[in-house]
Amino acid sequence: MTRDGGxxxxxxxxxxxxxxxxxxxxxxxxxxxxxLIAGSIAAVAERGFRExxxxxxxxxxGVSRRTFYSYFQTKEECxxxxxxxxxxxxxxxxxxxxxxxxxxTEGVRARIAAxxxxxxxxxxxxxxxxxxxxxxxxxVTERNRDxxxxxxxxxxxxxxxxxxxxxPTEVExxxxxxxxxxxxxxxxxxxxxLTGASPELVELVLSPVIGRRRAAAAAEKx
Amino acid sequence: MLLAAFTDVFAKRGxxxxxxxxxxxxxxxxxxxxxxxxxxxxxCFVQVYDRVVAIALDRVRLAVPADAExxxxxxxxxxxxxxxxxxxxxxxxxxxxxxxTGGGEALRRYGETVRELAAFLRRGREEGKDxxxxxxxxEDSTAGGLVWLLQxxxxxxxxxDAEELYPQVAKVVLxxxxxxxxxxxxxxxxxxxxxxxx
Numbered sequence: 497m498t499r500d501g502g503x504x505x506x507x508x509x510x511x512x513x514x515x516x517x518x519x520x521x522x523x524x525x526x527x528x529x530x531x532l533i534a535g536s537i538a539a540v541a542e543r544g545f546r547e548x549x550x551x552x553x554x555x556x557x558g559v560s561r562r563t564f565y566s567y568f569q570t571k572e573e574c575x576x577x578x579x580x581x582x583x584x585x586x587x588x589x590x591x592x593x594x595x596x597x598x599x600x601t602e603g604v605r606a607r608i609a610a611x612x613x614x615x616x617x618x619x620x621x622x623x624x625x626x627x628x629x630x631x632x633x634x635x636v637t638e639r640n641r642d643x644x645x646x647x648x649x650x651x652x653x654x655x656x657x658x659x660x661x662x663x664p665t666e667v668e669x670x671x672x673x674x675x676x677x678x679x680x681x682x683x684x685x686x687x688x689x690l691t692g693a694s695p696e697l698v699e700l701v702l703s704p705v706i707g708r709r710r711a712a713a714a715a716e717k718x
Numbered sequence: 719m720l721l722a723a724f725t726d727v728f729a730k731r732g733x734x735x736x737x738x739x740x741x742x743x744x745x746x747x748x749x750x751x752x753x754x755x756x757x758x759x760x761x762c763f764v765q766v767y768d769r770v771v772a773i774a775l776d777r778v779r780l781a782v783p784a785d786a787e788x789x790x791x792x793x794x795x796x797x798x799x800x801x802x803x804x805x806x807x808x809x810x811x812x813x814x815x816x817x818x819t820g821g822g823e824a825l826r827r828y829g830e831t832v833r834e835l836a837a838f839l840r841r842g843r844e845e846g847k848d849x850x851x852x853x854x855x856x857e858d859s860t861a862g863g864l865v866w867l868l869q870x871x872x873x874x875x876x877x878x879d880a881e882e883l884y885p886q887v888a889k890v891v892l893x894x895x896x897x898x899x900x901x902x903x904x905x906x907x908x909x910x911x912x913x914x915x916x
Binding site: 630633674708 | 825883894
């Protein structure tokens with residue numbers, strides 16, 4: 497976990513300009529891998545998991561196919577690495593967001609703001625991780641389900657003990673994950689800005705724990 | 719039952735991997751016969767999809783009293799659909815999982831199904847006083863949540879026990895409009911109705 501709340505990971509996801517830098521081979525190599533990861537996000541955002549090819553990914557990354565194959569044997573391997581880095585970045589940003597002196601609901605609000613802020617900077621992340629996976633089937637879809645359910649758990653983590661706080665059931669968590677996916681997909685699909693989704697997402701995450709009325713009241717402050 | 723055999727093929731092989739050869743083998747018909755009824759794999763899939771949805775909705779219509787208010791329709795409808803998906807996981811897979819991998823018309827059908835679900839849910843706003851305070855696109859996200867939870871279970875093997883699952887799903891559907899107490903009472907009453915000898 498990085499101190500700057502995932503910014504390091506986030507920067508890795510941006511494409512670096514190509515060209516000679518006079519940098520050490522190891523550093524360039526590290527960047528090439530990261531550029532391929534960024535390239536896979538762009539390629540999938542545009543074409544989907546099945547249609548995106550190694551050529552598409554390499555081109556988007558600004559490297560040759562040969563370079564691609566020096567890091568990954570298949571595009572699926574590249575996708576896996578991308579999911580891993582994406583998850584690392586998202587979860588780091590979320591855990592860094594809640595401050596120790598905040599109430600739990602304020603913490604949820606902060607985490608959601610951090611998540612939306614990150615996604616707003618690169619909506620292709622939503623296309624890669626939320627919109628494209630259902631069409632892919634297989635392990636990509638499975639990965640996407642797992643990611644969204646863990647995201648929901650992380651956003652709502654740490655609720656206090658007490659009668660006012662219920663533990664969400666597995667069904668409620670799944671419904672929240674699907675709702676989160678629907679909200680993100682709809683906004684990015686329409687080209688609408690993401691930070692405006694904050695109140696409805698706060699209400700979604702809080703409702704199974706503190707009930708809809710209190711969740712709606714807390715969401716209004718978002 | 720040709721379409722039933724095709725449902726099987728699409729569910730077990732997946733839409734992408736299924737071939738016309740697989741379909742005619744499963745349906746025990748000739749290639750010539752196949753192309754008399756279908757333009758190709760996609761057309762066949764769409765007809766299978768439409769059939770599953772029609773069967774499911776027929777079951778709902780049969781179970782719901784003609785004069786039922788929205789909340790009762792929703793409670794009974796949820797039960798019927800959960801039971802259907804539990805009894806017929808392959809048919810449920812075709813609609814809930816495979817359609818999204820189909821692209822084109824199949825994906826359009828799926829999108830329409832989810833939108834129609836959201837439209838039905840939206841009628842709940844007229845039921846309860848809580849309805850007015852819900853976010854604008856609330857029903858779209860609820861519909862997304864409902865299909866997601868069925869998809870997850872189906873992808874991981876099966877729906878499990880419908881009796882145990884249905885009240886939890888019904889809660890997600892009804893509570894935003896009726897509140898917790900009214901939802902509990904309605905589900906209890908619907909369950910007594912269901913269990914009572916006719």
